[in-house]
């Protein structure tokens with residue numbers, strides 16, 4: 001029997017592997033296989049809190065968060081499904097003078113990367129979130145375009161997108177290891193992926 005082949009084998013049908021497999025198909029890879037030893041979403045992706053923030057601590061995480069927000073906002077048009085992104089803004093509280101200094105430094109860095117982050121005082125936080133207490137914090141950093149997704153809905157969204165993109169999802173199949181051989185310039189080339197259901 002001819003051995004099965006694939007252009008890409010992804011391990012794990014969480015949000016990373018799930019969406020990556022869809023992007024790989026969009027980028028032109030033909031045979032994309034996702035191995036999932038349990039079920040899609042049975043790892044952290046199905047039970048996360050779902051916060052989506054561009055308020056990262058480094059320029060790259062600010063850019064990545066901003067990209068993610070654009071991605072979630074565009075899902076309905078692009079995939080005819082969505083992860084339930086709610087763009088309601090996000091406050092990170094500062095409870096100490098040191099925390100406030102760190103928040104203000106972070107805001108300066110984020111603004112330099114183009115993110116509309118700003119310091120909000122206690123009164124403004126209470127206007128934004130009426131249930132907040134009036135004490136115990138000094139203020140916080142705020143970005144109006146941050147928000148959250150609904151993790152189970154995100155699992156549904158990438159599962160649908162995978163199916164529509166023609167990704168082959170193998171639930172109940174575990175990754176065991178890879179076989180390699182000597183390649184160019186001292187690198188190793190992957191020649192096979194061993195799974196609990198055979199070799200690809």
Ligand SMILES: Cc1cc2nc3c(=O)[nH]c(=O)nc-3n(C[C@H](O)[C@H](O)[C@H](O)COP(=O)(O)OP(=O)(O)OC[C@H]3O[C@@H](n4cnc5c(N)ncnc54)[C@H](O)[C@@H]3O)c2cc1C
Nearest residue numbers: 012014015016035036037043044045048049050051174175
């Ligand atoms: C309680 C909680 C709250 C969180 N809140 C947030 C939040 O608010 N915002 C945020 O951005 N992030 C949050 N996270 C983090 C976020 O959930 C993870 O970063 C993200 O889900 C990781 O996705 P993943 O696809 O890499 O991993 P996972 O979703 O864990 O997927 C990995 C998959 O790989 C499979 N697998 C593992 N080994 C094998 C193998 N050998 N063969 C085949 N399959 C295998 C697993 O079964 C699993 O389905 C939270 C996490 C937790 C636990």
